[in-house]
Structures are given as structure tokens and as C-alpha cells.
Amino acid sequence: SQKIEQNSEALNIQEGKTATLTCNYTNYSPAYLQWYRQDPGRGPVFLLLIRENEKEKRKERLKVTFDTTLKQSLFHITASQPADSATYLCALEGDTGRRALTFGSGTRLQVQP
Amino acid sequence: EPEVTQTPSHQVTQMGQEVILRCVPISNHLYFYWYRQILGQKVEFLVSFYNNEISEKSEIFDDQFSVERPDGSNFTLKIRSTKLEDSAMYFCASGGGYGYTFGSGTRLTVV
Numbered sequence: 001s002q003k004i005e006q007n008s009e010a011l012n013i014q015e016g017k018t019a020t021l022t023c024n025y026t027n028y029s030p031a032y033l034q035w036y037r038q039d040p041g042r043g044p045v046f047l048l049l050i051r052e053n054e055k056e057k058r059k060e061r062l063k064v065t066f067d068t069t070l071k072q073s074l075f076h077i078t079a080s081q082p083a084d085s086a087t088y089l090c091a092l093e094g095d096t097g098r099r100a101l102t103f104g105s106g107t108r109l110q111v112q113p
Numbered sequence: 114e115p116e117v118t119q120t121p122s123h124q125v126t127q128m129g130q131e132v133i134l135r136c137v138p139i140s141n142h143l144y145f146y147w148y149r150q151i152l153g154q155k156v157e158f159l160v161s162f163y164n165n166e167i168s169e170k171s172e173i174f175d176d177q178f179s180v181e182r183p184d185g186s187n188f189t190l191k192i193r194s195t196k197l198e199d200s201a202m203y204f205c206a207s208g209g210g211y212g213y214t215f216g217s218g219t220r221l222t223v224v
Contacts, residue, residue: 034212043117043204043215044156089156099144100158100169101213 002027004104006090012110013080021075021107023090028102031094033066033073038087038106048075052094080111115139119205119216126195126223134190134219136205146206146213147180147190149173156204162188195223 007022023033031052036044050057050066050073057064063076077084087108091101118137126132138145147159160170160180167180179191188207192199202218 036215038156041202041218041220043206043218046212046214049212091156098169099208100146100161100171101148101156102158103156105155 002095002102004028004090004092004102006088006104006107008107009105010108010110012112015080015082015111015113017080019077019080019084019109019111021088021090021109023073023075023104025071025092028071028092028095030092032092033064034091034093034101035062035064035073035075036089036091036103038089044089044091044103047088077109080109082111082113085109085111115214117205117207117214117216119203119219121219122217123220124222126221128197128223129194131191131193132195132221134192134203134205134221136188136190136216137186138188138205138207139209139214140186142207142209142214144168144208144213145182145188146208148204148206148215149201150204150218151201159190159203192221195221197223199223 004025034049035047038044048064050064061078065074087106089106090104120135145162150156158171160174161168181189200223204215204218206213206215
């Protein structure tokens with residue numbers, strides 16, 4: 001069956017360090033992989049999209065990698081700040097032509113000052 | 114920055130009643146979606162809408178649900194005969210080709 005797994009429900013790091021979040025999937029062939037941020041009681045906020053033929057994408061302090069052989073994406077936040085504390089969601093799009101997003105359960109990141 | 118607007122932010126309804134959740138997507142987007150998130154669970158896809166018709170739907174989106182784009186700006190989700198298990202946050206989203214913009218959601222509580 002299809003499955004998306006994000007590492008550990010929660011990740012605690014010190015301010016200034018790099019946070020690395022993992023998204024693994026099985027039995028999918030996504031055309032795109034997206035990362036979203038979700039704060040409590042709010043809707044997901046789009047951060048980055050990476051295509052199946054791309055290895056890496058960067059935006060300011062954010063970096064995403066995508067390995068379609070390993071079926072894994074890594075999401076990095078460098079120089080983390082307490083304001084980065086949120087739940088980060090991995091989402092797959094484009095499997096068998098579908099545009100609907102399939103979300104992972106998320107990783108809750110806590111950045112300690 | 115353009116936003117997706119959802120109303121109401123909270124809705125409490127009696128079991129068996131009908132509710133309509135409303136959304137104003139971003140005007141130049143072509144794809145519109147409804148997702149839901151039961152408390153503590155994943156965000157789940159319900160339905161997508163393109164070119165004035167449903168383009169995809171999940172197994173959750175059964176005959177109890179319907180969507181409509183009654184005019185050029187609004188996009189609605191109707192839930193008929195609500196059940197306790199319909200209690201969730203419902204998110205509207207729209208997309209123009211690079212990521213999706215989600216609204217802040219409607220928290221539906223069925224009592």
C-alpha cells in the first residue's frame with residue numbers, strides 16, 4: 001500500500017543549528033514533492049516544491065533534496081530561529097497524473113532559544 | 114499577497130443538519146480543492162475542481178458531499194446530513210501551477 005512517513009513526530013533543536021526533516025514514501029511515483037508549514041489551528045503554508053528531475057532546491061534558509069531512487073526528501077532549515085517552530089508537512093503530487101496532494105503526518109519542530 | 118478566504122471560521126451544527134462551507138479562492142488560479150484535517154490527524158484530500166467540474170475525488174467524498182462554484186469567485190462545500198465523524202477542520206486551497214495556497218480553514222463541530 002502507499003505510505004508517506006516523516007521522521008519522528010517531534011524534533012527539538014537549539015537556535016542557530018540546522019534542522020533536518022525527512023520524508024520517505026513507498027509505492028508512489030510523484031512528479032512533484034512539496035513542503036508546507038502548518039501552525040496550530042491554521043492552514044498549511046506552501047514553502048518549496050521540487051520536481052522529480054531535480055535534486056535540490058533552495059530558498060533563503062531552506063533547502064530541499066529529492067532522491068527518487070531512495071524515495072526520500074530531506075528538508076533543511078539552516079540558522080534555525082524560534083519563529084521556525086511549527087509542524088512541517090511533506091506532500092506528494094502527480095502520482096499517476098493526479099494533482100491532489102497526499103500529505104504525510106508531519107514533523108513538529110521546536111527551536112529552543 | 115493574495116489569500117484564500119474561508120467562512121465561517123467556526124461552525125457548530127446538530128447531527129443530521131446540512132452545512133455549507135464557503136471559500137473565495139485566488140482569482141487567477143485554475144484548480145480548487147477541499148481538504149479536511151481531523152484533530153491530530155493528517156490533512157486529507159476530499160475533492161478537486163477544474164474548469165467548472167470535479168476533476169478528482171477521494172473515497173471520503175461520497176454522496177453526502179457536493180461542491181459548487183456558483184459564480185466567478187465563490188467555491189462551496191456542502192455536507193448533507195452531518196455525522197459526528199464529520200467534525201474536522203476543512204481547508205479550501207487553490208493553485209496556479211507552483212504549490213497551493215490554503216485558507217485558514219473552517220472548524221466544523223457536529224454535536
